[in-house]
Amino acid sequence: MSRLGHLLGYRLAGRPLLRLQRRRDERRLDSLRSGPDRPLEPPLRSIARMKEMMSGHYLEGRHASGVRPVAWVTSGASTEILLTLGFFVIYPENHAALCGARRRAQHLCEVAEDAGYSRDICSYARTDLGALLSGETPVGRLPRPDLLLCCTNICQTVLYWYRVLADHFGCPLVLVDTPFQYGPQPQPHEVAYVRRQLEEIVPVAERVAGRPFSEQEFTAIVARAKEASETWLEILERARHRPSPLTAFDAFTHLGPIVDLRGEQATTDYYRGLLAEIDRRIAAGIGAVREERYRVLWDNLPIWYRIGPLSQWLAARGVNVVASTYAHAWGELAPLMDPLHPFESMARVYLHPILNRSAGQKLEAMRGMVDDFSADGVILHSDRSCKPYSLGQIDQRDGLVNQTGVPALLLEADHNDPRSFSEEQAASRLEAFVEMLGG
Amino acid sequence: MTGAAAIGVDAGSTTCKVVAVDETGALLASRLEATHPRLEEQAAGLITALVGDLGPVEPPPVVATGYGRQLVRGAARRVTEITCHARGVFGALGHGGTLVDIGGQDAKAIRIGEEGRPIDFAMNDKCAAGTGRFLEHTAGRLGVAVADLGPRALGATAEEPISSTCTVFAESEIISLIGRGADLDAIIRGLHRSLVGRIVAMARTVGLGPPLILSGGVALNPGVRAMMEEATGMAVILPPHPQLTGAYGAALIALEG
Known part of the structure; x- marks a missing residue:
């Protein structure tokens, strides 16, 4: 039944319908014109394809159980190993963000709180736990995981969150512990420690997937992940132009595939298309904000339920939030990826996210971004939920102002x-x- | 009285202030009232009354600030309290510094640059502790007039520590202290200490440097002033009309056009 559902619901009916929907969206986007009463340019046309990809991903998720092995992973986990084994991968954090953007998160958080989860816990965790407990999700249904993969390079909350998931689903949980980075480069023993843990994922994942791991395939997937991440970084770097062809809010919206579908060819193709569209904007001298007077850097996660109003409000005052430390997190690691040494280089990649580095290094990175993007100011979102991202922001703010x-x-x-x-x-x-x- | 060149309105959460200045920026007249729920009518009435005080003149341009600034009819511009206070202090004193403004609803620390522009600011978030409301609320609980709080804090021979900086929890603490028979003035002194501690910590986030300037209604409280000096080791400077600083700054911005 599940295979039939996958064939009918996803391959034969779902995907063609989503393609039609995308064409309709593209026509609608083509009909939008910029005007003096609109502070923002119409959205980038690629958004229609992004929507098709992400909807397709979650649609496949509805029918994935029993057809493909399913893994739930943290945003900073090594998905490339799982893709090599044919896993269908769900990112609960991305799912939670989607619930946030669609203004469904508060209700789901309340469901989790009613079940005893403290309001002080990360709202992504509460949103997902609420979705798990209530069965409610804007994507219809999430597939039950056969494997959980949790990497501590983004926070410690995921450790407890994934233990709850393991207990709930009764499936194996693989934990990758990434030592916090105080210096600019990891120590050789730290790289070796993470590398061994990555290698240890393989036998567990092989058992769950019921097929052997292919080094060759892994190399190819790492190469594709690298290419997609490089292209994503190039896209973000285009915001150095004046006026900037994109806003950080655009980047937040177009982030889905690089997080969820990194390593797939369609993702690399998608970002190439987006880059080409952005380059056309640059060639035509079009800025994302009609009258870009001030350029601002954003720190920390987006405020998902306010992205639209906030970007409109700022644009109406000539403010373009041109870059963010958050969207850059999925691009800046690209140079570290090396398909010829996949495990070794991925160990370095997964040690290096901004959230796994010291407050001083983050300040250094932000100072560099202020210069690179000619920022006139910085907004630091002090995110009640994301303690590792927010800790140190008071000093970072002072450092930025003074330096x-x-x-x-x-x-x-x-x-x-x-x-x-x-x-x-x-x-x-x-x-x-x-x-x-x-x- | 003639020669009014601009009007500033500060529609604050506790009081509504209007001031008029001449073309040199000198303060000509002002009015201050407790804020009414119908702020729109109140601000319009205060402007009309102020124009009446000034005699038969063309109504000058108006700039509005404060929480109710959107409700001030006929304002040429609406500017935040941060910018207006910075401009007002600079206009009144001729220099910048660290301004601490303790208003009814919020407390702000603003670093003012050489040209009277704000360089940095911090505000209390989601909490009334450290604001005028904190003192007002506890004064009510103690049965003491707000104006008497400062002198009584200074005159106290002892001090009861108030550990909580939350208005609601501080009230519970006060009730316990009263229940234990603690001296009222010692409690008041402890309250001031608690408020000042919180304000100074906030001011440090913008780089608390001299000169230290105090504005807002709470600046009129001598207890707060003395304890601020004690906590920072800096002399506290007051602009001539601490409660009118925001409105005065708004008038100066209106004057600049």
């Missing part, structure tokens, strides 16, 4: 739980910040 001379604002919110966001307080701070930029 770069640009104003920096600490904006208190939460990436997924709107109850930790006060519209009025945020507005008054943002308004004062824009005045400091000179507006």
Whole structure:
């Protein structure tokens, strides 16, 4: 039945329908015109294809159980190993963000809280646990995992979160522990430690998948992941242009495939198409914000449930949030990926995310981005849910103000739980910040 | 009285202020009232009354600030309190520094640059502790007039530590202290210490450097002033009309056009 469902629901009916939907979306996007009353350019046309890809991914997820081995993984986990074995991969964090963007997260958080999960726990975890407990999700249904893969390079919450999932689903949990990085380069023993853990994923994943691991296939997937990550980085770097052809809010929206589908050929193709579209904007002198007067760097996760209004509000004041440490996290690791030494290089990659590095290194990275993107100011989203990202922000903010001379604002919110966001307080701070930029 | 060149309105959460300045930026007249729920009518009425005070003149341009700034009819511009306070202090004193503004609903620390522009700021978030409301609330609980709080804090011979910086929990703490027979003035002194501790910590986040300037209604409290000096080791400077600083800054911005 599951194979038939996969064939009918996904391959024969679902995908063609999504293709039709994409064409309809493209026609609608083509009909949109920029105008003096619109502070933002119409969305990039590629968004229609991105929607098709992500909807297709979650649609396949509905029918994946019993057809493909299913793994649930953290955003900083080595998905390339799993793709080599044909796993269908779900990122609960990405699913939670999707719930946040569709304003479904608060309800799901409340379901988790009713079950006893503290409101102080990350709102991604609460959103997903709420979806698990209630069976409610905007994507219809998530496939039950056969394997859980958790990497501690983004936070410690995932450790407990995935233990809860392992207990709930009764499936194997593989943990990859990545020592926190205080210096600019990992120590050789740290790389060896992570490399061995990555290698140890293989026999467990082979057992679950019921097929042998192919080094050759792994190399090819790492090569594709590298190419997609490089292209993603190139896209983000295009925001150095004045006016910038994209905003960080665009980057947040187009982030889905590089997180969820990294290593697949379609992802690499998609980002090449997006890059070409952005280059056409540059050639035509089109900026994402009609009148870009100020350029701003964003730190931390997006406020998913406010992306649209916030980007409109800022654009109406001539502010373009041109870059973010968050979207860069999936691009800046590309140079470390080496298909010829896949395990060794992936150990380095998974040690190196910004969240696994010290507060001083993050400040260094942000200072570099202020220069690279000619930022006039920085907004640091102090994210109640993401403690590792937010810890150190007060000092980082002071460091940026003192070392770069640009104003920096600490904006208190939460990436997924709107109850930790006060519209009025945020507005008054943002308004004062824009005045400091000179507006 | 003639020669009004601009008007500033600070529609704050506790009080609504309007001031008029002449073309040199000198303060000509002002009015201050407790904020009404119908702020729109109140601000319009205060502007009309102020224009009336000034005699038969063409109504000058208005800039509005404060939480209710969107409700001020006829304002040429609406500017945040951060910018207006910075501009007001600079206009009144002729220099920048670290401004601590303790208003009814929020407390702000603003670093003001050479030209009177804010360089950095911090505000209290999601909590009334460290604001005028904290003192107002606890004064009500103690049965003491707000104006008497500062002198009584300074006159106290002892001090009861108030460990909590949350307005609601501080109230519970006060009730316990009263229940234990603690001296009222010692409690008041402890309250001031708690408030000042919180404010100074916030001011340090913008790089607390001299000169230290205090504005807002709470600047009129001598207890807060003295304890701020004690906590920072800096002399506290007050602009001539601490409660009118935001409105005065708004008027100066209106003057600049």
